[in-house]
Amino acid sequence: MWSGPRNMSTTMMRSFGARSDTECVDEPFYAAYLKNTGLRHPMSDQIFDAQSTNPIEIVADLTCPSESDPPIFFQKHMTHHMVPALPRSWMQDCRNLFLIRHPARVMASYARKMERVSLSAIGFPQQLSLFESAMEMEDQTPLVIDSDDILHNPEQMLRSLCDALGIEWDDAMLSWSSGPKPEDGVWAPHWYDAVWRSKGFGPPPGDLPEVPASLADDYARALEIYELLADDRLLSH
Numbered sequence: 001m002w003s004g005p006r007n008m009s010t011t012m013m014r015s016f017g018a019r020s021d022t023e024c025v026d027e028p029f030y031a032a033y034l035k036n037t038g039l040r041h042p043m044s045d046q047i048f049d050a051q052s053t054n055p056i057e058i059v060a061d062l063t064c065p066s067e068s069d070p071p072i073f074f075q076k077h078m079t080h081h082m083v084p085a086l087p088r089s090w091m092q093d094c095r096n097l098f099l100i101r102h103p104a105r106v107m108a109s110y111a112r113k114m115e116r117v118s119l120s121a122i123g124f125p126q127q128l129s130l131f132e133s134a135m136e137m138e139d140q141t142p143l144v145i146d147s148d149d150i151l152h153n154p155e156q157m158l159r160s161l162c163d164a165l166g167i168e169w170d171d172a173m174l175s176w177s178s179g180p181k182p183e184d185g186v187w188a189p190h191w192y193d194a195v196w197r198s199k200g201f202g203p204p205p206g207d208l209p210e211v212p213a214s215l216a217d218d219y220a221r222a223l224e225i226y227e228l229l230a231d232d233r234l235l236s237h
Contacts, residue, residue, distance in 0.1 A: 002079050002130050003099040004123030006109035008147040009076055010184075010195045011202075012099060015158065016074040017183055018172040024074045026185040028058050033081035042190040050186040059090045072167060079123035079130055088133050095165060096134035098127060100229050101147040103222035108209040113191065119218040124225045131229060144233040147205075154201040156236040164234060175200040 003009035010026075017024045031051035034044055041047070052058055062075060075094070082088065106122050119125060134142040143164055150157045154174055162169045178199050180188060188196070211219045 001075065001097045001099055002077050002127060002134075004079050004101070004106060004127055006106050006113070006122070007099055007101040008150070009078075009099055010192055011198065012150075013074065013076045013183065014176050014181070014195060014198070015173045015201075016072070017181060018174075018176045019072065019170045020172070021070050021170075022072040022074050023070045024076065024183040025062070026076050026183050027078050027081065027187075028062060028075070029055075029077065029081040029086060030185065030187070032058060032086060033078075033083060036083045036085045041187070043187045046186045055086050059087060063090050063093045079126040080121060082126055082130060088130070091130075091134055092137040095143070096130075096138065097143045097145065097161075097165075098131055098134075098229060099145055099147060100127070100226055100233065102208060103219055103226050104208040104211050105147075105205065106222070107211055107215060107219065117215060117218070119221055122222065124222040128225045128229065141232050144229050146230060146233045149233065149236070151201060152204045153236060157234070160234055160236045 001009065001012060003012075013024050013026060016022050028051065031047050032053045032055055033039075034041060034047060035053040052061075062073075065073060103122070103124065107117050110122055111117050114121070131142055131144075143161070145157065145161055158173050159169050162173075176199060179196055180192070184192060
């Protein structure tokens with residue numbers, strides 16, 4: 001699953017992680033992204049200690065299951081982590097799902113955690129690029145699902161998603177126990193406070209937040225990308 005930050009991606013990981021037939025991995029390219037960009041994020045030292053920065057090792061972990069692994073391997077990936085130095089060819093061994101969210105909501109949420117908001121940081125251009133890569137590899141339009149659609153009707157949307165993925169529906173996807181989970185990345189104490197309090201999907205979203213004038217250009221481009229991907233989003237049935 002390819003998502004930008006502040007996009008309900010960890011909640012989706014909770015949902016799939018609640019299934020008895022699923023193993024989850026949380027942002028496996030985070031340390032490699034930090035190494036390749038030279039950026040410093042909250043808890044960077046802990047991230048380097050916890051994860052490999054070697055793309056070959058990471059890809060092997062993502063694409064070489066053992067016989068003892070559960071049938072479903074849910075990989076939560078951040079679109080902005082996939083800088084040019086990191087490979088994409090391994091995506092052809094996966095079913096790629098794109099989680100989208102209206103950029104006004106993303107920008108408002110991101111600004112509460114980070115001092116600076118930029119188009120690159122919230123991952124919209126990278127998500128479009130990855131979508132195009134997946135389309136070429138799969139020779140079909142990849143799956144797209146909207147966070148707002150899920151929050152409006154979690155069961156209906158997740159049933160539709162399971163059907164599209166060819167997996168059985170599991171009621172366990174609708175609720176989970178609060179607190180940290182073993183699959184959570186080491187950065188969870190900084191980012192996952194709301195998810196740690198959750199026991200299921202939140203209420204339907206309210207009105208869109210206002211975007212500051214200083215972000216107008218980035219917002220316009222992000223909105224263009226969002227609407228392009230939203231045209232192909234999964235609808236409930």
